Amino acid sequence: MGSYLLRRLLLVIPTLFGIIAINFAVVQLAPGGPVEQVMAELRGHGTMSVMTGTGAGAEAGRSVSSPGAYRGASGMDPHTLADVRKMFGFDKPPLTRFLHMLGGYLRFDFGRSFFRGQTVLALIAERLPVSLSLGLWSTLLIYAISIPLGIRKAVRDGSRFDTATSGLILVGYAVPSFLLAILLIVLFAGGSYWHLFPLRGLLSQGASKWPWPARMEDYLWHLVLPIASITAGGFASLTLLTKNSFLEEIRKQYTVTARAKGASEGRVLYGHVFRNASLLLVAGFPQAFTNLLFSSQLLVEIVFSLNGLGELGFQAAIQRDYPVMFGTLYIFTLIGLAMQIVGDLLYTVVDPRIDFAARR
Numbered sequence: 001m002g003s004y005l006l007r008r009l010l011l012v013i014p015t016l017f018g019i020i021a022i023n024f025a026v027v028q029l030a031p032g033g034p035v036e037q038v039m040a041e042l043r044g045h046g047t048m049s050v051m052t053g054t055g056a057g058a059e060a061g062r063s064v065s066s067p068g069a070y071r072g073a074s075g076m077d078p079h080t081l082a083d084v085r086k087m088f089g090f091d092k093p094p095l096t097r098f099l100h101m102l103g104g105y106l107r108f109d110f111g112r113s114f115f116r117g118q119t120v121l122a123l124i125a126e127r128l129p130v131s132l133s134l135g136l137w138s139t140l141l142i143y144a145i146s147i148p149l150g151i152r153k154a155v156r157d158g159s160r161f162d163t164a165t166s167g168l169i170l171v172g173y174a175v176p177s178f179l180l181a182i183l184l185i186v187l188f189a190g191g192s193y194w195h196l197f198p199l200r201g202l203l204s205q206g207a208s209k210w211p212w213p214a215r216m217e218d219y220l221w222h223l224v225l226p227i228a229s230i231t232a233g234g235f236a237s238l239t240l241l242t243k244n245s246f247l248e249e250i251r252k253q254y255t256v257t258a259r260a261k262g263a264s265e266g267r268v269l270y271g272h273v274f275r276n277a278s279l280l281l282v283a284g285f286p287q288a289f290t291n292l293l294f295s296s297q298l299l300v301e302i303v304f305s306l307n308g309l310g311e312l313g314f315q316a317a318i319q320r321d322y323p324v325m326f327g328t329l330y331i332f333t334l335i336g337l338a339m340q341i342v343g344d345l346l347y348t349v350v351d352p353r354i355d356f357a358a359r360r
Contacts, residue, residue: 169239
């Protein structure tokens with residue numbers, strides 16, 4: 001197992017390099033970079049202050065002033081354009097910028113944001129707890145609901161309970177999470193009916209000075225509506241996967257043998273079937289967490305004014321804030337690859353007969 005883990009860890013390096021290189025190349029071909037945005041601002045307002053940086057040690061707070069007498073239809077003064085390109089580091093060839101960026105990434109130095117006046121690492125550290133809170137609690141709640149419900153549906157396959165819960169699951173799956181979030185705000189967050197839950201952030205103002213039990217209660221209270229929005233449509237596939245896995249195992253010969261020996265239904269279900277049927281469910285937890293963390297939260301973060309990584313990456317893409325874009329992409333990819341390795345380890349925990357190191 002140790003040699004397999006070593007190979008997987010070594011594969012992380014070329015995978016990260018390939019993903020970053022492909023995205024860097026795509027971004028170079030995309031129109032409307034930060035230089036173009038600053039030049040457009042200069043044409044309209046004359047002066048713009050930008051926080052620049054393309055790598056380690058980049059300076060911040062430098063301003064660009066357009067020559068007030070020049071407003072030629074063909075564009076800005078070439079000297080001003082050259083200054084802006086130099087401030088953003090675009091006076092260097094793309095390969096030089098890419099290698100400089102990789103050198104910083106090896107030290108976890110992602111440079112400074114072009115427009116936010118902070119290092120990318122500080123921005124990620126500020127936003128990561130929000131996304132981790134949403135992803136972790138949503139995943140745990142989805143598993144806590146889906147596995148018992150899926151088992152119950154498998155045991156009572158074809159019953160009214162199975163049919164009714166399947167209908168509810170499909171309705172929850174069909175409603176987009178952001179639309180449900182808006183509905184919950186209207187109903188329970190002071191929209192038009194009740195004001196039972198807070199609307200913004202994960203903590204109330206001044207909560208940092210409260211005792212920790214009060215802070216924890218306030219934190220969980222703020223999470224109720226966002227977690228409900230993400231969870232409602234997230235457990236449909238897992239519930240059906242649980243049901244189908246248990247149905248397949250229940251019909252196998254070893255369960256018939258266990259019943260013939262006098263084992264109770266609970267012993268058959270949880271002592272024999274559960275371990276075999278839950279292999280995909282337990283080992284798939286890291287992947288489910290990664291998917292919720294990076295793909296299901298952007299609109300929910302926007303609706304509930306939660307400053308997470310999804311919102312940070314979206315704003316960086318809109319502003320063409322390349323250090324933030326590539327920094328968040330690097331973190332997303334690194335966490336995703338790490339979760340895949342954790343998933344492989346969980347396979348061996350659930351079923352010790354699995355040995356990845358023995359594969360040819």
